[in-house]
Amino acid sequence: MFIQSSLSDKSTFFQKLRSLDYIMLFTILIIGIISSFAMYSTDGGELRYHSESHIIRFVVFFTMMIFISFINIKTWHTLGYLFYIIVLGLLVWASLFGITAQGSQRWIDLYFINLQPSELMKIAIIICFAKYYHRIQVANVNRVRNIIIPILILIIPISLVISQPDLGTSILIALSGIIVLWLAGVNIKYFFYSSLVFIISAPFVISFLKPYQKLRILTFFDPDKDPLGAGYQIIQSKIAVGSGGLTGKGFLKGTQGYLEFLPEKHTDFIFTLFSEEFGFVGSILLLILYAILIFRILRIGSLSRNFFGKFFCFGFGSAIFVYIAVNMSMVLGLLPIVGSPLPIMSYGGSSMLATMIGLGIVMSTKIYSRQLIS
Amino acid sequence: MIGSGEDSGFKKSNTINRRMFIFAAAKAVVFFGIVGRLFSLQISENKKYLTLSDKNRLREARLPPVRGEFVDYFGKRIAKNLTVYQLHVVPEQVEDFKTLIVRLKDILNLSNNHLQELIKKKNNQKPWETLIVSENLTWDEFSKINFYLHELSGARPVLTVGRNYPYNETYTHVLGYVSEASVEDLVTNETIKERNVPGLRVGKTGLEKALEKELIGTNGVQRFEVNAYGKRINQIDFKEGEQGKTIKLTIDTEIQKYTQELLNGRAGSISIMDIYTGEIIAMNSSPSFDPNLFLYGIEKDKWKQIKKDPLKPLLNKTVSGLYSPGSTIKPLVALSALENDVITTNLKVNCRGHKHPLELYGMKYHCWKKQGHGYMSLQNAIKQSCDTYFYEAARLLGVDRLYKTAKKFGLGNVVLGEYFNEKKGVVPSTKWKKEAIGQNWYLGETLINGIGQGYIQTTPLQLCLMTAQLANGGHKIYPKIIYDNNQETIETIKQKMKFAEENKLKDSNLLSATEKLFKKDEKTYDALYRNKENVKFVLDAMFRSTNEIYGTSFSSKIEDPKYQFAGKTGTAQVKRITEEERELDLKTNQIPYKERDHAWYVAFGPYKNPRYAVSILVEHGGSGSSTAAPIAKKLFKFVIDRHELREKEKKKNLATTDI
Incomplete structure (x- = not known):
């Protein structure tokens, strides 16, 4: 044990470099390039504000990710709670002094970047839970104390994000946390009971939602009811995807996007735009790329010798899957419209930052897979 | 701790892997769900969404x-x-x-x-x-x-x-x-x-x-x-x-313009027709108005002015105005009487003036001429337009026989068909009166019918057609205002008329009826007479009316045979003349406008080889000879001067249609 850990500690930089997961890196790079082209298309085939800052962000954060890869996984384990508390502090900061945009107070001004702490919370909650369950033995997982503490850890940030209000992100934070709880072995009955409680309380919860959130959920069930209002996004998105056909309308030729029928085309609906221009073939290709990415993350998790890395990779990989699934189901009209970006593809610095931190930790898990954490 | 740690670590690892596996299975389901959705949208329903997308973007x-x-x-x-x-x-x-x-x-x-x-x-x-x-x-x-x-x-x-x-x-x-x-x-x-x-x-x-x-x-x-905002x-x-x-159109703008000038300031109508082709050379109704005013909606004041004008500029008098034909009907009455053998050209009637008017069942029937015409032959009666003679002729003829002739020559029916809001007018008969008014016919009505007064109502264009059909020797023609691409030469038409005349001798209604069935579009130029000499007689009388002294339009004659024309005046009363008025014998300008007579003139020319028929009406213009006939004199000169040009154009058109 000692030998192993010292081996890891003492591996040369060259060895570390060699043990990077190149398939994963390559996949991320391709998705990044695809996203840059898609962003270029949203700018109407010109290198303008969105595409430019997206590309810059990708390059910067991708580099940052590689740096993070070389940080020992132990460090992340040590800093796990601190990271969570800092992000929680930022969330409180945001709700007190944040910038309000589009009726939601979710950003804080850091002078060089407008940070959205709720995006970081998606990753912080996984790190926090990974650290929490790293030590706890299976037998103790279902103790009352070990149920209540994680629930508190989860509920505090969620309620902060809901009050911003930001339904989409709070759901994704909840799902990220619940995934780790599930992996840790929390008794199935708790999941069963809580979902029962959720379903029963849903009508009450809905009555507390903001009118626009209520409308979104109601419109989901019948988008044609209000085709020019709340249902507009779903209808136009389906038209864009459907009209793309097998091979798409071609790069920069997506009329729905180009003629501005698509709302929020560079953020939540980037997949719609991509799918319109590259069709079924392109969409499947992108899905496969994401599948490869997720498989690599899960594989790294399964090879990790420490539970922190394992929990994190499984948690993060699954969370990425959930983000993708929620975003795509949403734009394909399978789920109500709630704000949820598509990892790497969507425009948005905080989301990109969080994703890259997560991928960096995954990479670090790979490099330090033999690292044991006591 | 370490030993048990390893043991529990193994157990923990197992739990995680098991749970991960369950989760992965769920993921696979979702993954394929998304792929399925993509497939259904992009492949199965592609057409539907493509249409919707086009509907979105295309206007x-x-x-x-x-x-x-x-x-x-x-x-x-x-x-x-x-x-x-x-x-x-x-x-x-x-x-x-x-x-x-x-x-x-x-x-x-x-x-x-x-x-x-x-x-x-x-x-x-x-x-x-x-x-x-x-x-x-x-x-x-x-x-x-x-x-x-x-x-x-x-x-x-x-x-x-x-x-x-x-x-x-x-x-x-x-x-x-x-x-x-x-x-x-x-x-x-x-x-x-x-x-x-x-x-x-x-x-x-x-x-x-x-x-x-x-x-x-x-x-x-x-x-x-x-785009989404509707911007192109x-x-x-x-x-x-x-x-x-x-x-x-068949109309000649220069002549049309000239008719406008001739009627300037007066209410009336002029129509000119080719007596063979039926082409309308000019057709004017006065007063007129500027149609350009209506393009963007006419101003209220101007519209009011047009609408309230007593000369009725909105009425197309040529086809929609109904008037008593007055004496212009006399050639037709004469023809009808000759055709039906009720009189001969030798019949003489004594016209004895206003002191001895014709009396019938206590009613007096005056000739227009105060002193009377004296003994009149048919020829002179037409020439001098003697009313007394035509009372007698009409009495002998009867209203129903005149009805038949008048109908044949185009009265009581629309001339151009569906193009205008054309009035049919009235050619009375005993049957017509029974149906329209519900009364029996009185003989006195026959008499005034014989001088074109009473129930009879015609449009100026009908009289033009009537004159044309007399002038061409009594054959049916086909009036048109839209140029017909199936042009026939005058020679062809004349030949066809001759053929129709010969067929007439064989006269078999059945034969011609079946022939017509087979040649529906073929123009046959049927003969409208029984005896051609009767038509000739009437035309000759009309010639004398214009070109011989004592003729009613003698003062408007042209001696040059190139322009020489023959015609018949008409002076249609618009109200019954009372005894006092007859005594007063007022000049036209002494009578209120609305009560003045309508002045008529129908004519054809050039007499030697006629080609054009005209009908001129001046509403409330007084006598036909003083108001309408002088217009014809100017008009014939103008029309015949343009005849060469028109013939040239016709030849050109024939040549091009032959190719």
């Missing part, structure tokens, strides 16, 4: 159809199209209507009245319907609008087609006029409804209305791409519409 604009033009016999354009600059606004696409209107007011110097009318109009229509702010912008205004267009969101400068009648009022009663399509136009005419665009002009009267379907043309279609991005496709048919 079609129908352009106004380009109306067909009218040309006269010589190909001169008499109704043409103009490029018109207009300003349209679709209120739905305007952010702030008030601001826009105020801005437009500044740019175009619109009056407050106009502004108020616009706002009223806007409130009465649907927000997506086009509002025409200005119907006829000058080029300066149009360029100004284009210059400021960036700050006039929602305003659309439009190039459209307007109508122009270069000869102003000359053709009004033939062509009619166009004006903006009304709701009624849209409801009654499918074609207009189909091709309607905002501001479309359609025919309101005359040929413009009657030939709407042929004239209107088809819409051009412009397809362009719009670029044009994708443009399909030009087809211009409506150009309609060629």
